[in-house]
Amino acid sequence: MYPRWKICAIICLAILVVLQVYNIRKSVVNKNGRRAKISGPSRDQSESNALYMLQDVHNNVMQNQGDEKDISGGKNPYDFLxxxxxxxxxxxxxxxxxxxxxxxxxxxxxxxxxxxxxxxxxxxxxxxxxxxxxxxxxxxxxxxxxxxxxxxxxxxxxxxxxxxxxxxxxxxxxxxxxxxxxxxxxxxxxxxxxxxxxxxxxxxxxEIRNFNPPDPREMLKVKKDLAMVAISNCDLLTGCKLRLAYIRMLMQAGMKITTVGGCFPGSSRIPKPSDYQPDPMMSLVSRHKFYFSFENSYHCKDYITEKFFRPVQAGTVPVVWGGNKEDYLRFIPESGFIFVEDYESVHDLYKHLLYLDKNDDAYLEYFRWTKSQPVNYxxxxxxxxxxxxxxxxxxxxxxxxxxxxxxxxxxxxxxxxxxxxxxxxxxxxxxxxxPECIRTDLELDSRGRVLGMKQTHKT
Known part of the structure; x- marks a missing residue:
């Protein structure tokens, strides 16, 4: 038998432990009738710290050339909503x-x-x-x-x-x-x-949500052609004229491009999806290594259309022109697309595409980002x-x-x-x-650059 004083001491100690745990994990009602935390960081403070942390993670992922880590961590910084x-x-x-x-x-x-x-x-x-x-x-x-x-x-x-x-x-x-x-x-x-x-x-x-592409090396096996473009609006807007002129400069430089749409004589028309049927363009796009995602406008705010999302979903590298670079970066990291304005001339872009065509490992780097997609918010x-x-x-x-x-x-x-x-x-x-979005006097110079606009080139 334990002495009575030891039994009392054990009981008191147990009560103190229970109260301490209760104070840490629970809350009490204050004078205003609201529940108030007794100890530990406030919920707002904890969630605020989580928001900053996860925003940093998201920003890093969108800029880290496709780091293969799991970036979601199972958390959503907007869960408080x-x-x-x-x-x-x-x-x-x-x-x-x-x-x-x-x-x-x-x-x-x-x-x-x-x-x-x-x-x-x-x-x-x-x-x-x-x-x-x-x-x-x-x-x-x-x-x-x-x-x-x-x-x-x-x-x-x-x-x-x-x-x-x-x-x-x-x-x-x-x-x-x-x-x-x-x-x-x-x-x-x-x-x-x-x-x-x-x-x-x-x-x-x-939007790119729940994106589960097949293995890039398996996709590479079905790619029989180099590049593809589909354009049916030839000259209605200034951007239409500029994009068509750039494609023609690439073709004059010797690049083999599968052309679809009314802007290319002798080419087939762009197939339109029918009700409840898959996009008929997807299988065609997937057979090419590159797809020219050229918009019909130039640097218009947030204007990124299906021309960009189609190759991404088809497992083809989009070569983009017309949008602002930061607008593309909202969807996939820089390592997932080729931004035309990064290249000083049509010839430099053509040379880079030929290099990727002959080097599978370098080409497949453009799909590395798919292993670590941003959090679905x-x-x-x-x-x-x-x-x-x-x-x-x-x-x-x-x-x-x-x-x-x-x-x-x-x-x-x-x-x-x-x-x-x-x-x-x-x-x-x-x-x-x-301003450049609504200008009607834009032209391309002999190297394919938009005259009067600042250029940012890769070194």
């Missing part, structure tokens, strides 16, 4: 009548989108393009697609409870030649929906983001702010979406662009 408040908001949305998002179009008999229903993660909405729904109270957002809407065929009446949204997938030069742009400023749209990062609703052409765009907005869920807006500047005290859930006014569309979309 998706707590119980977010889940409660989705639950509330599930119990409300379905909100309708209407595509308004008047210049085509063909449907602009499939009728679809957005699920719980988006907040539950119906997406339709039946113009008669403009009168329905359930229709809370109306999307006017630039190029598919005639000014004289706008709705006769406006329901002020609806959000009217101006949408385009074209760069500013493509819109400035259209009659609808000057009239858009008079309509007083509530929101913008474009590829631009500063749009109210972001609508990128594509769970951001939603386009219709899903809009549906969330209609339910007062604004978490996707947090992704517009640099991670280290993010206001963690801001409320991203509200009872209803705020009223908005998009402002002057022409000024926002054209006058606040990069």
């Amino acid at each position: 998706y707590g119980q408040t977010f889940e409660d908001a989705l639950d509330r949305a599930a119990n409300l009548p379905r909100k309708t998002i209407l595509f308004w179009h008047t210049v085509t008999q063909k449907s602009l989108c499939f009728s679809t229903d957005l699920g719980r993660n988006c907040g539950y909405c119906k997406v339709r393009d039946e113009l008669s729904l403009i009168e329905e109270t359930a229709t809370e957002a109306v999307i006017f697609v630039f190029g598919y809407t005639k000014p004289h065929m706008m709705p006769k009446r406006r329901n002020l409870n609806q959000y009217w949204i101006w949408r385009t997938a074209e760069p500013p030069p493509g819109m400035m030649i259209n009659e609808f742009l000057p009239i858009a400023d008079k309509i007083e749209f509530n929101m913008t929906m474009t590829h631009r990062d500063n749009s109210d609703i972001r609508m990128p052409y594509n 769970r951001e939603q765009t386009f219709l899903c983001q809009l549906c969330r907005f209609l339910h007062g869920i604004h978490v996707d807006e947090a992704y517009r702010v640099p991670l280290h500047l993010l206001d963690r005290n801001k409320t991203y859930i509200s009872s209803k979406p705020p009223r908005k006014y998009a402002g002057n569309i022409t000024e926002w979309y054209t006058q606040k662009e990069n």
Whole structure:
């Protein structure tokens, strides 16, 4: 038998240990009725440190030439957005009548989108393009697609409870030649929906998520040809003329390029994907080592189209021209694509492509980044983001702010979406662009460089 005093001492010590653990791991209620941490770093402080750390990891990965480490670490720096408040908001949305998002179009008999229903993660909405729904109270957002809407065929009446949204997938030069742009400023749209990062609703052409390419060496076995390009818009915009001129300079230098599209006499037309069928271009692109992803504009903000994403998904190295380099770097690291403006001349680029063609190991380095992809930050765009907005869920807006500047005290859930006014569309979309994007006097010199623009070359 232990002496009574020893038993009492053991019991007291056990109680002290339990209390200490309780103080460390639990919280108590303060005078205001809120739960307050007793010890250890605050939740905000811990999450803030995690945000800085993971942002550094992300930045390093996008610049580290395809380091093979697992960069996700199983963590998401934006997880604080998706707590119980977010889940409660989705639950509330599930119990409300379905909100309708209407595509308004008047210049085509063909449907602009499939009728679809957005699920719980988006907040539950119906997406339709039946113009008669403009009168329905359930229709809370109306999307006017630039190029598919005639000014004289706008709705006769406006329901002020609806959000009217101006949408385009074209760069500013493509819109400035259209009659609808000057009239858009008079309509007083509530929101913008474009590829631009500063749009109210972001609508990128594509994103690289859950990307699982086959083994690069296996892909190399099916590559029978050197390079490919597909262009059907030859001279409508300045960028169209410049990209076609550069391709012709490469061909004159002796490069063998598979050409597709109406800009190349005798070439086949660009095949268009049919409903529910895979993109017919993918198999063709995958048989080539390089694909010239040349945009129809020059240095327009955030304008990166399917021309870039198609070769990435097909397992082909994209040779890019037209976009700003930093815009490409938002999707894959520099080691995953070839930026034309890095080369002093057409001849230098051609020489580098020939070198890669003859050196498999050097060529395969362009796929090394696929082993360590960036974290999927769970951001939603386009219709899903809009549906969330209609339910007062604004978490996707947090992704517009640099991670280290993010206001963690801001409320991203509200009872209803705020009223908005998009402002002057022409000024926002054209006058606040990069000057070279809307210039019409750009030309190439004899080496393929854009005259009047600063060049950055590899050494």
